[in-house]
Amino acid sequence: METLGHLAHGFSVAFTPVNLLWCLLGTTLGTAIGVLPGLGPALTIALLLPITYQVAPEASFILFAGIYYGAMYGGSTTSILLNTPGESATIVTALEGNKMARSGRGGAALATSAIGSFVAGTIGTMGVAFLAPVVVKFALAFGPAEYFSLMVLAFITVSAVLGSSSVRGLTSLFAGFVIGMIGVDLQTGQPRFTFGMTELLDGVDVIIAAVGLFAVGETLYMASRRYAGKDEIVPLKGSLYMTKAEWGRSWKPWLRGAAIGFPIGAMPAGGAEIPTFLSYAIEKKLSKHKEEFGTVGAIEGVAGPEAANNASAAGVLVPMLTLGLPTSATAAIMLSAFQSYGINPGPLLLTTQGDLVWGLIASLFIANVILVILNLPLIGLWVRLLKIPAPQLYAGILVFATVGTYGISQSPIDLVILYFLGAAGFLMRRFDFPTAPVIIGMILGPLAETQFRRAMTISNGDWSVFYTHKLSLTLLTLAFIGLAGPHIWAFIEHRRRRGPEHVPGDA
Amino acid sequence: MSTSDQQAAPSRLAVPELLIGIGLLACAGAVAWQTLAIPVSPLYSKVGPTVFPYITMTGMIVLSLLLILAALRGGWQPEEEKETPTDWKAMGFVVIGLIANLLLIQPLGFTAASVIMFVLVCYGFGSKRTLRDAVLGLILALAAYFGFARALGVNIGAGFIENQLNTVIDAFIGMLRG
Numbered sequence: 001m002e003t004l005g006h007l008a009h010g011f012s013v014a015f016t017p018v019n020l021l022w023c024l025l026g027t028t029l030g031t032a033i034g035v036l037p038g039l040g041p042a043l044t045i046a047l048l049l050p051i052t053y054q055v056a057p058e059a060s061f062i063l064f065a066g067i068y069y070g071a072m073y074g075g076s077t078t079s080i081l082l083n084t085p086g087e088s089a090t091i092v093t094a095l096e097g098n099k100m101a102r103s104g105r106g107g108a109a110l111a112t113s114a115i116g117s118f119v120a121g122t123i124g125t126m127g128v129a130f131l132a133p134v135v136v137k138f139a140l141a142f143g144p145a146e147y148f149s150l151m152v153l154a155f156i157t158v159s160a161v162l163g164s165s166s167v168r169g170l171t172s173l174f175a176g177f178v179i180g181m182i183g184v185d186l187q188t189g190q191p192r193f194t195f196g197m198t199e200l201l202d203g204v205d206v207i208i209a210a211v212g213l214f215a216v217g218e219t220l221y222m223a224s225r226r227y228a229g230k231d232e233i234v235p236l237k238g239s240l241y242m243t244k245a246e247w248g249r250s251w252k253p254w255l256r257g258a259a260i261g262f263p264i265g266a267m268p269a270g271g272a273e274i275p276t277f278l279s280y281a282i283e284k285k286l287s288k289h290k291e292e293f294g295t296v297g298a299i300e301g302v303a304g305p306e307a308a309n310n311a312s313a314a315g316v317l318v319p320m321l322t323l324g325l326p327t328s329a330t331a332a333i334m335l336s337a338f339q340s341y342g343i344n345p346g347p348l349l350l351t352t353q354g355d356l357v358w359g360l361i362a363s364l365f366i367a368n369v370i371l372v373i374l375n376l377p378l379i380g381l382w383v384r385l386l387k388i389p390a391p392q393l394y395a396g397i398l399v400f401a402t403v404g405t406y407g408i409s410q411s412p413i414d415l416v417i418l419y420f421l422g423a424a425g426f427l428m429r430r431f432d433f434p435t436a437p438v439i440i441g442m443i444l445g446p447l448a449e450t451q452f453r454r455a456m457t458i459s460n461g462d463w464s465v466f467y468t469h470k471l472s473l474t475l476l477t478l479a480f481i482g483l484a485g486p487h488i489w490a491f492i493e494h495r496r497r498r499g500p501e502h503v504p505g506d507a
Numbered sequence: 508m509s510t511s512d513q514q515a516a517p518s519r520l521a522v523p524e525l526l527i528g529i530g531l532l533a534c535a536g537a538v539a540w541q542t543l544a545i546p547v548s549p550l551y552s553k554v555g556p557t558v559f560p561y562i563t564m565t566g567m568i569v570l571s572l573l574l575i576l577a578a579l580r581g582g583w584q585p586e587e588e589k590e591t592p593t594d595w596k597a598m599g600f601v602v603i604g605l606i607a608n609l610l611l612i613q614p615l616g617f618t619a620a621s622v623i624m625f626v627l628v629c630y631g632f633g634s635k636r637t638l639r640d641a642v643l644g645l646i647l648a649l650a651a652y653f654g655f656a657r658a659l660g661v662n663i664g665a666g667f668i669e670n671q672l673n674t675v676i677d678a679f680i681g682m683l684r685g
Contacts, residue, residue, distance in 0.1 A: 391632035
């Protein structure tokens with residue numbers, strides 16, 4: 001097998017002492033920020049993007065991937081013990097995990113999520129290794145029209161299908177497009193959306209956008225909501241070792257979760273929300289202990305979704321590495337890290353940057369091993385991070401936000417943009433607009449525009465390229481179904497029932 | 508969450524949501540204004556730099572109209588979010604901290620400005636031990652400064668404190684090298 005040879009080479013890259021240290025640093029940092037509420041992998045990687053000026057690409061991607069995987073492990077700790085899901089993918093873990101913690105089985109919940117994450121993460125990473133070359137062969141047949149349609153599909157799923165409202169999700173996405181268009185048009189050299197300001201000619205840095213939306217916005221939101229009920233940490237009770245019965249109830253959900261999570265994550269329109277919810281529903285249906293769901297907490301409801309979450313995180317790397325198509329905010333920021341090295345992720349990445357890609361994939365296996373070691377025995381240490389008081393935590397987040405933005409060009413204008421986006425982030429958080437589509441729109445929007453204009457140039461301005469090419473038409477149809485399907489479905493259901501009027505707006 | 512009293516008047520105007528919708532419509536207007544300002548060479552008349560901005564503008568207009576419609580129908584905020592009062596004082600201190608940082612970072616340097624922001628934000632979040640917060644902020648800012656500036660070579664604005672410390676450190680390194 002060709003892949004095994006590549007993988008062996010990858011391990012030779014990843015197993016150098018320096019890269020192992022980067023991996024250890026990334027996983028530790030990732031776990032910490034995963035545990036801390038309000039911080040996520042996208043924000044952390046954005047803050048660390050400046051290291052791309054100093055460090056070799058292999059090392060920084062090993063670091064970033066460690067943070068990405070680590071945050072998935074750490075996030076479950078917060079969900080289980082604090083009932084505060086750090087991101088939408090861990091909502092399901094909180095559902096049963098927090099109930100388990102409250103009924104004194106927090107240790108087992110943490111253990112099953114850590115081991116399940118390891119199992120699913122390893123399966124998912126193997127999936128990346130074996131699937132990526134296949135996708136590349138497929139992707140090489142893509143023309144600009146197909147690429148554009150694929151990106152449209154990704155836009156629709158990421159913003160409209162995954163969030164709580166398609167209108168608000170798409171609004172976020174379009175806001176991202178506007179931010180992404182600021183600066184000089186790459187094809188004609190015309191300045192766009194600069195409002196006559198020379199500072200905006202270079203465009204808005206991804207770091208500023210991510211830090212503004214995620215860090216400043218979150219801090220403002222937390223300050224404004226100080227009256228809301230305080231989260232309560234459930235003390236860690238019960239042995240971290242799972243009983244034989246708990247192992248027996250966990251291993252099938254792990255495998256099922258991985259089997260659901262990876263393919264959905266690997267789809268060009270993936271994401272972690274759908275597979276976690278799907279896995280939860282399946283486990284609830286299959287479980288022999290249905291009475292535990294929603295009452296004392298069922299271990300299957302933690303094991304399955306946690307596994308699905310980690311497997312889909314691995315899956316997200318497939319479109320990112322093979323098509324240059326990020327489907328999560330973290331992947332979008334990693335894509336911009338590639339760009340800052342002058343590397344264009346896409347079908348050719350595997351051949352032109354073999355060391356980088358295979359080193360990265362190999363380091364993901366290592367990261368999984370390190371993470372399970374870091375998380376099982378040291379869980380008590382991580383729990384202590386939850387005791388950092390809110391004032392100092394958020395003040396510290398703002399200090400690091402300044403480092404990340406002011407360090408780019410030492411321009412106070414950047415801080416003004418940062419605060420402006422922070423205010424926008426606050427309003428979005430307050431009024432339930434998802435923030436991830438902004439980042440995805442900002443990074444993927446200009447790429448989609450390039451493909452769009454290429455396709456139109458090749459066709460001499462004939463729009464029909466997008467629907468006469470079969471593949472392109474299929475992708476656009478899928479996007480349309482994704483957008484309109486739920487509404488049509490709801491309409492049919494409504495007509496079928498003809499029951500009493502449902503109260504609208506209670507989403 | 509009680510929705511029983513809501514049922515009587517399901518189509519209540521939601522003012523904050525309406526303002527957001529109108530604000531977005533204004534944004535679409537700004538997009539239109541800036542798009543018209545893009546000079547287009549006749550060569551690119553078909554797929555030039557304005558096509559995508561126009562698509563974006565259209566999308567934003569449609570979306571903001573849909574949001575305004577949703578606002579007229581009662582908005583989309585969950586009840587519990589509406590019922591939580593906003594802590595204006597805490598937010599105010601955070602905003603003052605941010606502005607102080609913006610104004611002071613050039614004259615005073617990163618560390619000093621960060622400490623002032625740190626103290627203000629902590630106070631806003633309800634911390635009463637200002638002196639301890641200042642010390643914590645100083646340690647954190649110095650760690651961040653030296654972590655990024657010296658280890659990674661990212662230049663974050665150096666001021667009085669940083670320059671003094673840098674001189675000391677450089678002298679120390681010079682001494683070690685003999």
